[in-house]
Amino acid sequence: MNKKGQIIIIDDDLQDLDWLAEVFNELEITNEILYFSSGHKAFEFFKDNNSKIFLILSDIVMMNLDGLKLREMLYEHMDVSFKNIPYIFFTTYAEKKFLELASVDSKQGYFVKPRNYDTLKDMIKTILNYWNHAESLSSYDHK
Template sequence: MHKKGEIIFIEDDLDDRELFEEAYKELAIPNRLVIFKNGREAYEYFNNMKKSLFLIISDINMPGMSGIQLRDKMQQVGEMNLRTIPFLLLTNGTSPQNILYSYSHSVQGFFRKPSTYPELKNLLQKIYTYWTNVTEATFSNLPPE
């Protein structure tokens, strides 16, 4: 099964971006991958795009705008369709406070960055498989009130 839309990856560390992109290519995921180095760049893209998004995966700790700040801004300011895109955090910053705050702000997944490339590839495959099999509730198929 394949769901349309771009997959967005937001990460300030160049090595992590390169490893993620390599794993993505090896897994032959058919969705277009768009990579940003910070939350501000990603938010600008979201608000100026005409394409559909499938999934957003973001680091937490980034200069300028953290992953959590990006999600908060999407929830407060973003268009309704932007608010419904699955938003996942992939980070080393797994403090209990970050985890609790993230889930209380509508983050759909919180993952610790794997320490090896095979683990990263395995996690990416699991994330993709899970989200391609989730049944979506869209605003166009809600029953009338």
Template sequence: MIDNGPIIFIDDDPDDQALFKPLLEQITPQREIIFFESGQKALDFLKSSDERAFLIISEVYMQELNGLELRREIEKDPVLRRRAIPFIFLTHPIHKSMVEEAYELTIQGFFEKKSNLSAMQTQLQAIVDYWVNCLHPNRFKDDE
């Protein structure tokens, strides 16, 4: 089984990146965390890398290729779609129509950003723990 891919974190707010980076590094110190400030940069990385990411955590609201557009692009690309990388949104504010649209794009989770560090850490810990224990296609080597 493959279990060492990076977590891809996409958010164009440098303050949010500064908040989430140490939390993710503390929760999963053995795993690389790769930050992108736009959906387009994340998409370019995913298309150019053979590395199988463990998890994608994305903001919805971004200037250059927002999170929903990014998910659409991943779903349209047969190579990226086949990688079956778990994709969740971590965003604020939340609107019902946005959540409905996101789930139509076959995301695996939609979470509202918590307002304090302790709650953020608890939320991220639960997300990572779930995906560490969940079996999905990208957890297996091609020959398994």
């Protein structure tokens, strides 16, 4: 986990992407933030760029390639160091079946998107704060 690395946002809801862009701008996050509107576009990016990533926020329910399948594909095709990157589900769905599926390989976070901007901002701030203070073995590779 490279704490100065990129923050990757994957969501096919363009309104949610706009809101998240506003939140990251207001929070004055210095990490590079990359937005992907589909799982396929994100997968293509990840094939060449897994070493510079801080964390991934991914929707679950997306057209063609959902967040669960995307994470599964990434874990199958990427090297072991990729598994040190927090893959956090950030979705509109607060359903037990999604939480169970998201917990199969690892559970780095499952958050339900709030519909209130200030709550969204607080949630993103909390997520970033947590992971900025978390330690991992790969953290020592970047110090």
